[in-house]
Amino acid sequence: MTSDAGPILVTGTAGFIGFHTAVKLLDRGLEVIGVDNVNDYYDPNLKEARLARLGERQGHQFHRIDIADGAALNAVFTQSRPRRVIHLAAQAGVRYSLVNPHAYVQANLVGFANILECCRHHGVEHLVYASTSSVYGANTNMPFSVRQNADHPLTLYAASKRANELMAHSYSHLFGLPTTGLRFFTVYGPWGRPDMMMYIFTKAILDGREIELFNHGEMLRDFTYVDDIVEGVVRSCDVVATPDPQWRSDVPTPGTSKAPYRLYNIGNNKAEPLMRVVELLEQRLGRKAKTIMKPMQMGDVPATCADVDDLTRQTGFQPATPLEVGVARFVDWYRSYHQVA
Incomplete structure (x- = not known):
């Protein structure tokens, strides 16, 4: 995309990945239309701090609305007329879905x-949206590939994201809307969410509190730095989904179709032991972690690892x-953010 590609609408710009994506696009000289409801799922002050950073940037417009409000969302599309949409707003969190499922249905x-309806009726040329590695659910065949079945989710959060992929395919098939779904793997980095493991562990170690290690610490995750995630998002947005001529x-x-539809993994393509992260945090913080070993938590999986070959072939990621x-x-x-010595 170049600066004359027209505005890009990014949902969830007060969120972790949405904020970084907006920054990346603005750095490229693109106009960004941001959308977020700035809810209180976690500390709104962190969200407001991200928005304050974006508000200083030329080319950024922000609309404080809920995407579940169809009329308000349609008004933003009507006003801004985006050429492409990067949809990152969602009710996040695997564990929260066990206690507040209705939040996932709405968001x-x-x-x-x-x-989908706004993209369809406003002539959007490409919709890129966030999915999750959680859709692989009960599958243990690693590395996880978009060519594998992903129909055994273990949480409502994962089920809602898998539903997004299927909903997108129906719009690609029925209305020719190009859609690209991105399955993110264990994202971490600056401006991360307080409910994420890296944030929780860092805070606990600095506070001298114990950290909980599920499955007795025997966990593997494909930890993916946020800049790499955003690089994959923007590259995917650049390459508009097209029908796969070899699809039968x-x-x-599952990853392609005779419709303009694509699914990709975005990960580091490396399963790292959870205990390695604890060691690295201890080294950087200069403190030892106090740990509690616990059994596997409901809805969790012991390991994840992304096969990113399809994304690499299509985008060079x-x-x-x-x-x-x-x-x-x-x-x-x-x-720096928390002013901790």
Whole structure:
């Protein structure tokens, strides 16, 4: 995309990935139309601080609305006339879905249906939207590939994101709307969410409190630095989804279609031990972690790892941030933001 590509509407710009995506697009000289309801799922002050950073940037407009409000969202589309849409707003969090399922229905299902309708009726040329590695659910065949079945989610959060992928396909098929779904793998980095593991562990270690290690610490995750995630998002937005000429209805592959539809993983393509993250945090913080070993938590999985070959072939994406570098950058941001010596 170049600066004459027209405005890009980004939902969730007060959120972790949405904020970084908006910054990346603005750095490229693009006009960004931001949308977020700035809810209180976690500290709104962190969201407001992100928005304050964006508000200083030329080319950024912000609308404080809920995507579940179809009329308000349609008004933004009517006013801004975006050429492309990057949809990152969602009710996040695997564990929260166990206690407040209706939040996921409103944000992730009703909200996504509104996004699809607005894209359809306003001539959007490409919709890129966030999915999650959680859709792989009960699958243990790693690395996870978009060519594998993903129909056994273990949480409502994962189910809602898998539903988004299926809803997008129906619009790609029925209305020719190009859609690209991105399955994110364990994102971390500066400006991260307080309910994420990296943030929770850092705060607890600095406060001298114990951290809980589920599955007795025997966990593997494909930790992906936020800059790499955003690089994949923007590259995917650049490459408009097209029909796959090799797709066969008698042997259907999940990641493509005869409709303009694509699914990609965005990960670091490396499963790292959870205990390695604890070690790196201890080194950067200069303190030892106090740990409590616990059994596997409901809805969790022991390991994740992303096969990013399809994304690399289509966009040239390559993860570029080693875990050691990313953890250090996160800790440095945390100390600065919270003014911790």
